[in-house]
Amino acid sequence: MPKSANYRIRVEPDLHQEFLDACKSEDRPAAQVIREFMRGYVSQHRAALQADLFVAEQPQDYKREGKKHE
Secondary structure (H helix, E strand, O other): OOOOOOOOOOOOHHHHHHHHHHHHHOOOOHHHHHHHHHHHHHHHHHHHHHHHOOOOOOOHHHHHHOOOOO
């Protein structure tokens, strides 16, 4: 997959350095770690959306009155 999008973010200098040190200690490029995080985040988001399709919503009357749907 071609890599064409670039991000410019602001992060605290200490956090940035700790992140780079952690990546270096694992001999992994920081960009690779960020891409893996992004893939995992998107995957979790998709799974949550999928799960929402199977959750039945309670009728409005029960929501307003705080009653449990039986």
